[in-house]
Amino acid sequence: MTSKKTSTKMPISPFAPKTFANLKALAGIELQAMASGSRYVGRDDLVLVRFSKTTQVAGVFTSSKIPSAAVDLSRAHLAGGKARALVVNAGNANAFTGKAGAKAALDTAKGAAKLLHCKPEDVFIASTGVIGEDLDPAPLLAALNTQAAGAKASPSDWLAAARAIMTTDTFPKLASRTVKFGKHQVTLNAIAKGSGMIAPDMATLLAFVFTDANLPARLLQKLLSEANGKSLNCVTVDGDTSTSDTCLMFASGDKKLAGAPLRSLEDKRLAPLRAGLNEVMQDLAVQVASDGEGVSKLMTIDVAGAATDAAARQIGLAIGNSPLVKTAVAGEDANWGRIVMAIGKSGEAAERDRLSIDIGGVQVARKGRAVAGYDERPVAKHMRGRQVHISVNVGVQTKDKKKAKGTARIWASDLTHGYIDINADYRS
């Protein structure tokens, strides 16, 4: 389990972009990608991000009952609402490592704090990679002290940072939007990794969003939680929840709004940023699903007519996680019977006799039964494409006989021989 890894020869996702544009610099945020030599050979595996003193932070973490030491530390540090540094290492998740793991995370935070003359509580850590193996902080600290100390951090090394946090992702994931913020233009830059895995690594999802806007931590948290609920929390590759999932958002505070302090998500001045953040996060979500292990097709699943948005999400995830739906999509089979099965097993309310299903925009089931004689040709053609769109209305009625309005959109990869190759045939 301690052997070093050279790059693996897994097939690249068919959704991998051909070229990558770098993102623009943000005031108050400097990035540096480094090679610690801990596990991977010949590539960067460590990222240090330095923040200005005005930087506020928000975060959402895995719901796993067995979180990693890095998650424990960052969750605790979030209480202060301030951030001066983010350290991300790839190759070792520092999960299921007991007290030694907690100490390794803390030692890393202390090392970064010493370098940057800040408090350890203002340092955030994220770790991804092998689980159950002790993380030796020494190579990380050595890299920080030799490669980061003295050297000039780059304010715009986004692509290098996105590459350095990859484990078996087949492409780096970046997204950006520039939006109006009062009289300013502010930028949202984001990087993520996820859905690649080498046994016995964990399929972990890490995402980091950065902005030069001035936003108080309390509001930043609300913004991030809202956007996360409709983006990263709506992605599924195999339904397995990592010990290490972490999404952090940092606002450097450079661009300030005039007028009264921001207090509410509903403040109209926040609307463009709120919309931009949702777009950035959904962009990352789609990229993660598009790099799902062994992916051949990307499913977009729209659910309507559910009792609540939360119920709609559960139904969408039940469809996107179903091995039978996923294999049907891989096999280009418009098997809506399996979609019915998945809706039924979600545990959420659905009205069988009002249920409708569209595939690729074609009605295949209405009022709880197959549409007699629907034209299968456009559906078959749609199934042969890279992107499969499934839309269901589960027809729930409220107590006062109105149509329930819960909706959700879920992104999921299919289930192919490639998934088995990666996770069963490839041995650690």
Added chain:
Amino acid sequence: MTSKKTSTKMPISPFAPKTFANLKALAGIELQAMASGSRYVGRDDLVLVRFSKTTQVAGVFTSSKIPSAAVDLSRAHLAGGKARALVVNAGNANAFTGKAGAKAALDTAKGAAKLLHCKPEDVFIASTGVIGEDLDPAPLLAALNTQAAGAKASPSDWLAAARAIMTTDTFPKLASRTVKFGKHQVTLNAIAKGSGMIAPDMATLLAFVFTDANLPARLLQKLLSEANGKSLNCVTVDGDTSTSDTCLMFASGDKKLAGAPLRSLEDKRLAPLRAGLNEVMQDLAVQVASDGEGVSKLMTIDVAGAATDAAARQIGLAIGNSPLVKTAVAGEDANWGRIVMAIGKSGEAAERDRLSIDIGGVQVARKGRAVAGYDERPVAKHMRGRQVHISVNVGVQTKDKKKAKGTARIWASDLTHGYIDINADYRS
């Protein structure tokens, strides 16, 4: 979707028995397997079971919110507690078929009732096979009227019945125990189908238990629910819940207990039958997991130290359903990191720093971290076998600092290229 199927050439499960013993006849119960010619060619696909007038019935059904018409009918008929006939057809699940489906189920029940001179409410129906296709009751009624009417039903055609209800099961599933019941010996005979599937068929689980004991319906229901909770409800192949899952138990009433009427599960006179029923149902459960689609290895997962038995079951199912655990087992990789992940995602309480995991009886993790220097050779050897035993203690403490005692045992198949072959590559 209406094409007729000849037998498919799927690989036989490595767990398939080489020979099958028939089960013995039970007083008050007569079986008949027939060929309706509805969907399958050259094989029986319809079973009629006739019961004596004293027969009591109990049942448990799918938790799907979108149950089949057969499930709706049988669930409704259960209210009476009496049964005179069971009709099972394979090839068409009569699910997601709207009002036409409900009428087809009722027409079949009426046809059987007419033949047997009983009330339709005393007829039970189970259907398995393709979903979303109208079930034409005519061939079933024709078979009943020509093949069953007049012909002598067999009291001991258990093997033929078990074969007739198969869809893509690769072997018929039967189990039997004879137990003490007061001064009598009574027998529990059971047949089941499950876990095989041809797209777009549903992976459905049907199980039927028969006994010559005299048991009131109310108590029969308690017995069945208890045994089901520790057997068929603890099996997982792909985590997908069918629209059609049905388990019915029939007691013909031939063998009566002396003394006071049976009122409670705790009645000591019931102990041998209760234990025997658990054994029969667990026997079927293991057979179903052993015939899981594409199965190469059978996992037995023991969970202890959980808050409750229900929590232990959820944790065990999270492990048994995890694509990452299932592919690791298929790959003969003792990847306990994925087991940790699955426990964490179950949503049930687990104490990371008291967690322990054994594989094949060897301690691989203790107190929330890897056992330093454990001997990997016996574990590797165990992983190469057909049966993989995973045992976890999740170390939950009660409020008064005692060790929580929730336990469960789960049976699961692994996830292999064979599963993808069956569900993605094979087209309907």
